[in-house]
Structure formats: C-alpha cells, structure tokens
Amino acid sequence: MPDAYDTLPQPSIPPESAWDPLPAAGWDRGAAAHLLRRAGWSAEPESVERAVREGMELTVERLFAAGGAVFPMPGPVADLERDLPDIQRAARQAATPDVRRQIEQEARERSRSALLDMTIRWLEFAAGPEESARAKWVLFLSDVYVVAFEKVPRPFLLYRHFDLIARRGLGPAPELTKAVSRSPAMIHYLDLDQSRREAPNENFARELFELFLLGEGNYTEEDVKQAARAFTGYRADPSGEFRLARAQHDDGVKTVLGTTGRLDGDQVIDVAYGLDAAGSFLPGEWARFYLCDGGIPGPWREALGRRWRAREYDLGWLVRTLFSSRLFYAPEFRGQFIKSPVQFYLGLVQDLGLRVMPVPRLIASPLRRMGQALFDPPNVRGWVGGRQWINSASLQARRALVEMLFSRLNEDALDADERMDLGIARSGGAADFCVPDSLLSPLLGLKPEAAVDRLVRRFLPEDPGPAFREALLAYLAPAPANPAERRRRTKRAAASVIESPHYQLC
C-alpha cells in the first residue's frame, strides 16, 4: 500500500541534518515563542524573555525535567474506586430488578461525574506553567496508547493509565509499552481480558502493531494472530492490579515478525522494537501531534529512527532531540499548525491570565463539542488532529467558548454543586475564571491604533498583516465617547481576535 506520508511536502532541511540541534544563532524570541507554544500551551512574554536568556538547551531541559509534580488522583475518583465494590455487591443483592437498575444507574452517574471532575483537575494541573510541557507530552503519549471512557467507564483505571504514562514517559520506550500492555484500562479497552489460550482475541495485538509501535504495512495478519497468543491470560484484578492467568496463557511456540520461540507478551514487544519501523513510528506520531498536519515524510522519520534506536529508545533523549532540532524550528512550521481544543482552551487560560473554570458543564462539554473530550478519544486511533479539528460545528463551539469566557459568569444559572465548586476554587485567593474588566482596562487608555497593535502582538503567533489591523481599527475608531460602549467594543474586538482564524494557529 502506498504510504500516505509520500505525498507530504518536503521539509526545507534535509533528513541528514534535520535532527541536529538548532545553531545558537537561530535562538531568538521567535524560536523561543515557537518552542513554548508547541511544547506547552502559550508563549507568555515573560516566559519568552526567560527562555531567550537561558538558551535553548537549558529551556528544553527545564520544560521536560524529570521529577516534577505528578497529577494526583482526584478525590471523587478515589472515592468511586473505594465504593465501587460495595455498589456492585448491592446491585447483585438487589431485591428486585428495578432496584438493581437504579443502583447501576447511580453508579454510572457517579462514574461520569468523576470523569468530568478528573477532566477539570487535569486541565488545572496542565495549566500550571511549570507542568505544561510534561502534561502535554503525557497527553501526546496517551494519544498513541489510547484508552477511552466510552469502553472503560472506570475513571480510576483511566487515571492509572495516565499515571503510568507520566511516570515512564521519559524513560525507555519498551518499558513504557510493556507497562501499557499491563495497564488494566488497556486490558479492558482492547479486550485482553477476553483473550484466552483456547481463544486468543486479536484486538490488542493488532493495535499494538498498527497504532502503538510499527504502523500499517509492517506486519502480517499472521503476525497479529500469533502475537495475540502471547498476550493471552493478561488480566486485571478487581483491585485494578495486573495478573497473568497462567491457565489462560498460551506459552507455546509462536512466530512473530520473523522471530520464533515460546514468546511471551514482553518478548513480542522486544521483537517489534527490533524492527526499523519501531524507530520511525513514534517520531511520525510526534510530528503529527506537535509539528504539522499529516506529519513528515519517511526519510525524515527514518533518519531519526536510526539514531533513536542507537539510544535504546530513550524517550528522554528523543524529546530533547525533537524539541532542539533544526527541523522543529524550520520556518515552514512556524505559526502554521492548528491548535487542538485543549491547546486552544489552555492557551486561552494562560494568555488571558485566567484560572480553569471548575464547572464541567461550562468547560468539559465545550471541549467535547470542539472534538476533544479528555480521557475519551473517539476510537483507538485517538485524535487525528490538524485540520480534522476544524469544521463548521467545531468552529462554532470554539467561538461559543470564547463568548462564554468574555461574558460575566451568571452564577444564578449554576446549580448548587457548581456554585460550591466555584467557592472552593476561590477560597485559595482571588481567581478569574472569565475575562475580568481589569484585563481590558490597559487597552481602554490607548489610542485605537495602539490598542489594535497590543491585541495583535499579544495574541497572534504571526503578524496578521495590515488588512487585519485595518478591519479591527475600523471597528474601534473613532473611540466612542460613552465609556461603557468603549469598554464593550474593546471587549468585542479582543474576543474577535481570539475567534479569528489567526488565533487558531500556533
């Protein structure tokens, strides 16, 4: 089958030198802002200055430093994990089918609400400037090693899956893959828990090769069937711990990807990592997640794949190499990548100096409409990204989110739980969940031309050109005499810059 990558435009830097570090002369404000936006969510002026001062190497080290904070399990998720055995017992012992259904219904509601809570907590965590790059890296790896709430309605298992990725996401890749094969969420998501010696289920083995490790075309149907045997008997205890059910495990001789032996699951993963395709696969996924629509052509992936294999698939080395590479900073990739919904929202939060609004209905639902429900990607391929984020419905949803953040939060419309969540979030000190008037005040004192300039420079990754500025100016000038009207127009102008096509790019 022809490789879809074959039709991609060729990067301006040839594959042999694409992965060399950017020369120091290339490190400037533009490069630093590009790194901060792409590795994280936004480029704050102060962060850009700091990065320029410290240099590229130190900045990349700092962004991905090991041993940073970990995302803690949210309370409602832990509570659900604690209570679920009792709930299930109560359902089994229910006096009538109606009572049982009611108990099960309540359990489903609790799972959903724990998921939404986890979504908000993760966004709050990831919005922290110190955590942004590592959180995004975990989001990237979870978009390769996909699990989804739709099939695994156990938020605590999804949490553990993310947690294991976070803990191993900068170590050796084979260790990560092996840990993922034992992740209870994965075991359920791809039906390993249904896979027995007598009846291997192919689902996990197929996606392991197609979507996690090698890519289509690098294995045969027979490899899938044989590999499936090696993963038989993988189980998760009710407590959420991995165990190998020996009686269900096929320890016979198999031939997978040209290697024959009594292979177990870990050995199948090692065999797959012995293939060149394993080296170039993840760099290709990285490019599609971080760099450009559609990714990069084969020779570029392969050039990096060879070097990465020689480093024994060290993910830490990979991440430093990727974000320091000449390719990453090439001019054709600057300001020309469509933001994911999560990047759009968290970038907005950081750009506007907001806190994540702790109301799932107002944040998690818009993310879903924009096409990115956290912990619940649409299918095992994960989010395709790039242009796929954009269609009329998702653009409407992006605009609606901006309008919500630019209007005053109507707390009367919230329910009691939501008001309580707001109260708790505010108890830590003053917090803005929506754009405060104080943010606009500095603009109000400026002449319209200067206000336009400020808005454009602050929010857009590339200069949008004179016609854009003129259109904005035609709206703001002459400044209305009435202060309220002046404030309203300034706010509308800021919202429009953020709803414009230019702000959707990073």
Next chain:
Amino acid sequence: MADNSPQPAFPATRREFFHRSASALGLLAFSRFAPAFLVDSTLAGAPAPERDRRILVVVQLAGGNDGLNTLVPFEDPDYYRLRPTLGIPKDKVLATGGLFGFHPACAELHRLFQDGRLAVVHGVGYPNPNRSHFRSTEIWETASGSGESYPTGWVGRYLDNSCAGSPGQDRDPVAVHANTLNGEPLSLVGAQSHPTFGLSPYSGLGGREAEESRRLLESIAGAAGRPGREADFLKQTLMDTLVTESRVQAILKAYRPHAVYPGNPFAQSLNAVAALIASGMPTRVYFVTLNGFDTHANQLPKHANLLRVLSEGLATFQGDLESHGLDRQVLTMSFSEFGRRASENESRGTDHGTASPLFLLGSRVRGGLHGAPPSLKIPKNQDVAFTTDFRSLYTTMLEDWLECPAGGVIAGSFPKLPLVT
C-alpha cells in the same frame, strides 16, 4: 491597492465582494486570498442546483456492523454452527417470507421492507479486504481498491464533477455532515473545495450582539495575512461557517417535524437533516454517523440497542419525509467499513470481518433483497467472501439516483444493480 486605503485591501464579506466586483474589480487579482466561496463559485459560473433535485443521505454504521445478526439467515444450519451463543433464534427473527429475517430490534425496518421501501443488498465488500477500521473506512470513503490510496472521497469527487455554486446568492452547503466523530468525513473531501457544513446540536449566539460579532469576525477573518495552507483553510471554513450558521439556525428553529424523533443524537441528527431538506436547501448529500458497532465482547445487548436506534431513527425520518411530501426526493443508503467474523469469538462478541449487507431506504427504492448471499460453508474463523462490490452500489447511486456519470468519480467499471425505480 495601497494598504492605507480607506477600504480594506480585500473584500471582507460576500456582500462587499459582489458589490465591488460589480464595480469591475478584478477577481483573480486577489483570488489567492479570497475565501473559497468567492473564488470557485465565480470561476465555475454554473447554475445553482435546482430545488427539486435528488438527495442522497449516507448513513455510516461506524465500527463494523455485524451483518449476519442484522439480516439473519435463519434457515441456514451453518449460521447456528458459527454462532452457537450469538445466533438469533429462528422464532425471534422478523421473517420476510424467505430465507432471511431481520434482527428483532429492527421492527420498523422490517415494516418498511414489507412495504417495499427498503432494499437490502447481500454481502457488500471488496477484494482483498483490510481489517483495520481506519484503512477499511478509508477504502469505503474514497472508493479505492484495497491496495490503493486516494486523497479524495467519492462524494467529494461527485461534487467536483457535478456541482457548482450560485454566485449572487448566499452559497449554501452542497454537503452536510452530522454526528460524526472526527469532523468532516473523508467521503466529502473533493479535489476542489466545496462548501460543507457540520451540524452541531449547539446553537450559537443570538440577537444583536451576535450579528455584530459575526460582521466583525467576517471582516477580520477575510483580511489577508501570510498565505499558508492552514491559514487559508481556516479562513475558508470560518467564512463559510459564519454565513451558513445564521441561516441553518433559523431553519432548525422553524421546522415542525410531522413525526416524533427519538431523543438520541442519531435520530436528532436525522431530524435536522429533514429540516434542511424541507427548507429547500440545495444540499445534495447528507452524511450521518451512528457509532459503536465494534462489538468484540458481549455483543448481544449492545448490538440490539444500536439496531434499535438505527431502525427507529430511519423509520421516523422516512415517515417525516413522507408526510412532508419529500420522500420521492430522498434516498438513504447505509454502509459500514466491514462486517464481522462469521464465527463468534470466545468473548460473546465478534471480531473484524469482511462483507456485510447494506440498506437502501426510500420511496423510489426497489425494495426487497438484492445480490447473492455469501456462503456460510466456511470453517470457523474464516471470513465470508463478498458477493457485491461496494463500488457497484456507488455507481448505481451516482448514475441512477444522482444522475451523474460514474466514470469521473469511480475508478474502474462496476455493474449497476436495479435499485432505483
């Protein structure tokens, strides 16, 4: 056109564009920056689609529908051999007077079949089947062979061949999608850019502020910037969205269905499709997705639910169209990237398979069973062989329904089926 001219260098809105082009401003001078709706509608210069033209509704059963348990060969002992626990018992099947019957959750589809408005084509697939969801979906959406990769979808190429905009009027979407997981389906992507629209249950801003917001955004979004594929794509999509958005919202709000649609997103999407059709929107193709057919484990209740949603949704849609007198204009066709393995797996589910039956619904459909049922005389874990190539269906839809020669859309020649009356 100096940058300091009092007017923006490029027309910011459709209205302004037409105004200015009337005053003889050259279009090609800025075609590189102009939104798609401006450029290709002017270049094409073809008449607007007529209101009473035929409409195709494509329903995607995403995940791989278990065809064997949808249209059940209940007289075939091999079926029960391959499906010891998942087989639908003969006395539960909704019989059709022949060797096949419907899954009990398909009562409404069964009724439409009995009335002659539903056709089922046996064993639709393609040679050298691929069992990857994504690759096989791509094959179906692009109408490629198993070993080929096309950048465009079959509906998109149909639009390339037959559609043109209507300069001077608001240009409505020629294709609309609803309830899809990943935005615009590849099916709708053509070599040229066509206005499409994604229906969202969300309704945007209202009132004066909304209109002002739309106008300002139109004026800055239309402004030229550094040209680039992504930036241009975003501009085009946003400009088209802004214009269509207000119009579609008004249509959906005003529509009074003559049937009660179930509350699920699939049926609600069909409700919206009916509203747009009734409004006289010149959209030729609608694409609606029903997700969740990847039933690897404990399939029976899940599959029954999905079929119920499908059956109720389609029947309500058909009834609504009929009572609005629109039914002779609309034909609905289902597809799924593959069927499932004939033999059930050990998890009370089914794994990825190959061919499966496909539905056609409408008052102009020649009802009944079409094509040849695939043989089930196969060993455990082997797949059925397809009997009708899916491109035969596409060719039939293009030529006999949409009245477009299939030659420019489908590579290769595939025999048509007598499906349209």
